[in-house]
Amino acid sequence: xxxxxxxxxxxxxxxxxxxFSQRADLPALAAEFDLSPVQCHVLRLIEPGQPVPMGRIAExxxxxxxxxxxxxxxxxxxxxxxxxxxxxDRRVKALDLTPTGARLRAVVLERMTKPPDSLSRLSPSExxxxxxxxxxxxx
Amino acid sequence: xxxxxxxxxxxxxxxxxxxFSQRADLPALAAEFDLSPVQCHVLRLIEPGQPVPMGRIAExxxxxxxxxxxxxxxxxxxxxxxxxxxxxDRRVKALDLTPTGARLRAVVLERMTKPPDSLSRLSPSExxxxxxxxxxxxx
DNA sequence: TATTGTTATACTCTATAACTATA
DNA sequence: TATAGTTATAGAGTATAACAATA
Numbered sequence: 001x002x003x004x005x006x007x008x009x010x011x012x013x014x015x016x017x018x019x020f021s022q023r024a025d026l027p028a029l030a031a032e033f034d035l036s037p038v039q040c041h042v043l044r045l046i047e048p049g050q051p052v053p054m055g056r057i058a059e060x061x062x063x064x065x066x067x068x069x070x071x072x073x074x075x076x077x078x079x080x081x082x083x084x085x086x087x088x089d090r091r092v093k094a095l096d097l098t099p100t101g102a103r104l105r106a107v108v109l110e111r112m113t114k115p116p117d118s119l120s121r122l123s124p125s126e127x128x129x130x131x132x133x134x135x136x137x138x139x
Numbered sequence: 140x141x142x143x144x145x146x147x148x149x150x151x152x153x154x155x156x157x158x159f160s161q162r163a164d165l166p167a168l169a170a171e172f173d174l175s176p177v178q179c180h181v182l183r184l185i186e187p188g189q190p191v192p193m194g195r196i197a198e199x200x201x202x203x204x205x206x207x208x209x210x211x212x213x214x215x216x217x218x219x220x221x222x223x224x225x226x227x228d229r230r231v232k233a234l235d236l237t238p239t240g241a242r243l244r245a246v247v248l249e250r251m252t253k254p255p256d257s258l259s260r261l262s263p264s265e266x267x268x269x270x271x272x273x274x275x276x277x278x
Numbered sequence: 279t280a281t282t283g284t285t286a287t288a289c290t291c292t293a294t295a296a297c298t299a300t301a
Numbered sequence: 302t303a304t305a306g307t308t309a310t311a312g313a314g315t316a317t318a319a320c321a322a323t324a
Contacts, residue, residue: 007270008254011269014276015258018154019158036291038290040158060163061163066306066308071290089300090299090301099189108307115147116151117218118277120153121275126275130150130269130272133261156279177314193282202314205284205286206315209313209314210314228282279324281307281323282324283303283321283323285319285320286317286319290312293310293313294311298305298306298317299313300305
């Protein structure tokens with residue numbers, strides 16, 4: 001009896017392999033901006049003008065809330081983010097980008113979203129298929 | 140004038156999004172075996188019976204060689220890996236798995252390569268396309 | 279001289295536990 | 302009592318620089 005989805009495991013193995021092959025670039029990329037990979041991640045999570053509660057950052061990073069304190073301390077010391085007290089619930093502190101932070105975020109994202117050469121080498125039709133499949137994957 | 144590969148950036152954005160959505164699971168997965176994500180990575184890089192020079196680990200991890208010393212110290216203290224002096228070049232120390240390490244590696248890999256549900260939900264033909272494209276990507 | 283791995287040092291990331299202020 | 306964030310503490314990952322042994 002054949003399994004119903006014989007290619008699932010292979011697809012996952014290939015994705016992992018691709019993931020690991022790209023992973024090595026992230027620290028160097030972050031370092032270009034004097035950021036750690038996690039700091040990049042945090043910057044990415046805050047869209048300008050849309051403050052995010054600190055607890056939500058911890059949740060998305062899947063880390064303890066206490067880490068976010070130090071993480072934000074460092075970003076705030078560099079003038080990239082601001083802590084805002086929430087009106088509704090005064091326990092909550094929401095993070096917003098400073099103008100400097102918003103500019104840096106834009107540059108970092110621009111740099112991060114530059115596709116690797118391997119992707120550019122795919123044919124247009126392969127790229128279209130990949131986009132279609134990834135959209136389904138992320139639903 | 141249209142760019143030649145209009146879907147490249149979108150494909151990359153989607154891949155990044157997928158990576159980040161999966162990334163959060165790795166620390167928890169590693170923790171199931173009392174390993175850090177990087178320790179998992181190192182275990183993964185050593186195939187049983189095929190010793191790997193420490194320098195090659197540093198290279199693959201894209202980190203400084205000095206980190207590998209401590210990393211391996213901890214794995215060795217747990218009886219998972221062994222340092223072997225190379226015959227040809229006595230400066231080189233090659234890493235090999237102990238029987239315990241080889242067993243743990245197998246279990247970790249088995250667990251890591253279990254595809255996420257989102258992948259299983261793709262149709263067989265979508266999975267075949269994905270595999271084909273990823274193979275090209277990794278060439 | 280150059281290279282492999284180690285040591286010393288400093289900083290960041292991470293978790294746990296105890297704490298403060300608010301709900 | 303419960304929750305959001307902080308502080309204190311400890312362990313692990315990371316880089317730089319100086320070092321030993323070997324090439």
